[in-house]
Amino acid sequence: MKRIALASTDGQTMTGEAPDQSPIAIRGMTVSYGQKPVVFSVDATFPEGSMTAIIGPNGAGKSTLLKASLGILRPLSGTVTVFGQPLNSQRHRIAYVPQRASVDWDFPTTVLDVVLMGLSRELGLLRLVRPRHRDKAIECLSRVGMAEFADRQIGQLSGGQQQRVFLARALAQGADLYLLDEPFAGVDAATEKAIIAVLKTLKAEGKTVVSVHHDLSTVSDYFDRVLILNTSKIAEGSVADAFTEANLQAAYGGRLATAQVAGIPVAG
Amino acid sequence: MSGAEFVPLSLTPILIGVFAAIACALPGNFLVLRRQALIGDAISHVVLPGIVVAFLITGTVSTWPMMIGAAAAALLAVLLIEAIRRLGGIEPGAAMGVVFTTMFAGGVLLLERSDTSTVHLDVEHALMGNLESLIWLDAFGWGSLLDPEALAGLPPELFRMGLSMIGVIAFVWLFWRPLKISTFDEGFAQVMGMRTNLIGMSLVAVSALAAVAAFDAVGSIIVIAMFICPPAAARLMTNRLAAQVGWSVIFATLSAVLGYVLAGYGPLWLGAEDSVSAAGMIATVSGIVLGLAAVFGPARGGTQG
Numbered sequence: 001m002k003r004i005a006l007a008s009t010d011g012q013t014m015t016g017e018a019p020d021q022s023p024i025a026i027r028g029m030t031v032s033y034g035q036k037p038v039v040f041s042v043d044a045t046f047p048e049g050s051m052t053a054i055i056g057p058n059g060a061g062k063s064t065l066l067k068a069s070l071g072i073l074r075p076l077s078g079t080v081t082v083f084g085q086p087l088n089s090q091r092h093r094i095a096y097v098p099q100r101a102s103v104d105w106d107f108p109t110t111v112l113d114v115v116l117m118g119l120s121r122e123l124g125l126l127r128l129v130r131p132r133h134r135d136k137a138i139e140c141l142s143r144v145g146m147a148e149f150a151d152r153q154i155g156q157l158s159g160g161q162q163q164r165v166f167l168a169r170a171l172a173q174g175a176d177l178y179l180l181d182e183p184f185a186g187v188d189a190a191t192e193k194a195i196i197a198v199l200k201t202l203k204a205e206g207k208t209v210v211s212v213h214h215d216l217s218t219v220s221d222y223f224d225r226v227l228i229l230n231t232s233k234i235a236e237g238s239v240a241d242a243f244t245e246a247n248l249q250a251a252y253g254g255r256l257a258t259a260q261v262a263g264i265p266v267a268g
Numbered sequence: 269m270s271g272a273e274f275v276p277l278s279l280t281p282i283l284i285g286v287f288a289a290i291a292c293a294l295p296g297n298f299l300v301l302r303r304q305a306l307i308g309d310a311i312s313h314v315v316l317p318g319i320v321v322a323f324l325i326t327g328t329v330s331t332w333p334m335m336i337g338a339a340a341a342a343l344l345a346v347l348l349i350e351a352i353r354r355l356g357g358i359e360p361g362a363a364m365g366v367v368f369t370t371m372f373a374g375g376v377l378l379l380e381r382s383d384t385s386t387v388h389l390d391v392e393h394a395l396m397g398n399l400e401s402l403i404w405l406d407a408f409g410w411g412s413l414l415d416p417e418a419l420a421g422l423p424p425e426l427f428r429m430g431l432s433m434i435g436v437i438a439f440v441w442l443f444w445r446p447l448k449i450s451t452f453d454e455g456f457a458q459v460m461g462m463r464t465n466l467i468g469m470s471l472v473a474v475s476a477l478a479a480v481a482a483f484d485a486v487g488s489i490i491v492i493a494m495f496i497c498p499p500a501a502a503r504l505m506t507n508r509l510a511a512q513v514g515w516s517v518i519f520a521t522l523s524a525v526l527g528y529v530l531a532g533y534g535p536l537w538l539g540a541e542d543s544v545s546a547a548g549m550i551a552t553v554s555g556i557v558l559g560l561a562a563v564f565g566p567a568r569g570g571t572q573g
Binding site: 067070071072088091092094096098102103104107108109110114117120121123124125126153155169179 | 301442443444445446448449451452453455456458459460461503506507508509511512567
């Protein structure tokens with residue numbers, strides 16, 4: 001009984017078809033706050049080794065889709081598989097970088113401590129932090145150019161530095177799938193460059209990156225795929241196929257002046 | 269002050285006060301960081317009618333009936349808050365405020381109308397506890413600490429509060445990492461597979477345990493103060509969570525000891541005749557400690573520091 005219940009709640013279709021093996025596959029995701037659906041019946045697949053921007057106007061449900069896919073929010077309906085398996089069995093392969101503003105940066109902790117949180121699976125409840133854990137955390141900090149800030153209190157960092165610490169924590173997890181919620185929001189140009197360099201390295205290593213993204217002008221430079229969202233899915237695919245003026249108009253409508261679209265290096 | 273006077277009259281009340289203060293201050297650290305500081309306040313209010321009803325049913329003031337009564341009252345409070353919020357469409361803060369104060373007031377009325385003359389349970393004790401009366405009559409000096417016969421006469425509240433404190437310490441020690449990570453970044457903790465709701469509820473449950481145990485000994489005034497003042501003052505001393513928790517224990521202990529001594533002897537030193545409420549003085553001292561930390565603490569001002 002239990003097995004059947006688990007299988008049906010965790011997203012494997014009961015029709016017998018082989019489950020999608022991609023790093024993350026979302027089927028029929030609908031999420032609502034109160035009466036109003038914020039995400040409506042979205043299907044999306046993120047292939048291995050791809051780097052996808054989730055774009056759409058404010059309130060389009062981009063972060064909500066990410067959170068619901070990760071079980072942070074409870075969807076009304078919809079299923080998620082991660083590498084073809086139920087989410088709960090694959091959590092060790094996922095690194096999630098929340099919006100910077102979602103946490104209290106006045107929390108009494110240091111930069112190094114935050115990065116060590118990425119190792120909590122390894123550390124468990126009571127295992128002591130050893131020099132090798134510390135070294136690993138410092139190495140992840142170096143990858144984002146923050147090693148010399150290891151002992152700082154996190155509240156003393158700039159927004160961009162905080163974002164880099166979050167990325168270092170994700171690196172420490174050693175995941176195969178990286179999901180980022182607006183990593184470039186309110187960060188300086190140097191940070192943006194550092195973050196995108198790290199993400200591109202991850203992609204080169206065959207990791208899968210999915211990022212909620214706001215700045216349409218950088219989409220084609222940074223990403224190879226897009227998921228365009230406005231409550232429902234507008235388009236999904238390679239930047240060349242899906243990041244078109246028509247799709248952007250469909251998603252943003254009047255909120256995006258034609259002049260703005262003209263300035264964006266869209267496909268076609 | 270000689271051991272012959274101190275050990276029977278002051279040692280056990282001070283120890284119980286210290287245990288109560290530490291048991292509340294430890295979970296208080298996480299409650300304050302989670303912006304849920306008033307949960308301690310809330311718990312100490314809603315449990316009163318539960319404790320009174322448990323007494324009315326069993327006729328004794330013993331641990332288990334009180335805990336069960338308190339838990340039932342807490343559950344009722346949660347249901348009432350949800351009901352008011354949904355039926356009345358009232359914002360959660362207001363719904364909570366109404367339920368907590370109403371249940372506490374109901375507890376006070378219930379207490380007034382019941383015959384509790386045989387036990388330490390009345391409105392005054394509900395507010396201020398009975399720390400001063402938790403004396404060790406079988407003791408005659410420091411030597412009694414080694415005398416099994418005298419030790420058998422220790423007030424049961426000492427063990428109750430001591431065990432509660434050990435339980436709280438064990439919880440915080442064992443679940444340090446989940447508590448810390450889920451307090452700092454709940455979304456991240458969830459994606460890691462941590463049961464953040466369960467962690468949050470356990471924290472509230474442990475706080476409730478500390479509150480009910482401490483309530484019995486020291487009343488609701490210092491329960492509220494001990495959940496908030498030592499952790500808040502400790503936050504102003506350091507930017508490390510472990511150090512903050514350490515400071516909160518120091519401040520809790522300091523407030524309990526200093527508060528008890530000042531309540532007992534302060535008025536005499538000032539030429540007055542009677543002592544004042546120990547619980548009231550302990551809460552006052554903890555407030556003064558917080559005030560001093562706010563002015564002189566090295567980590568005050570958080571991000572600007």
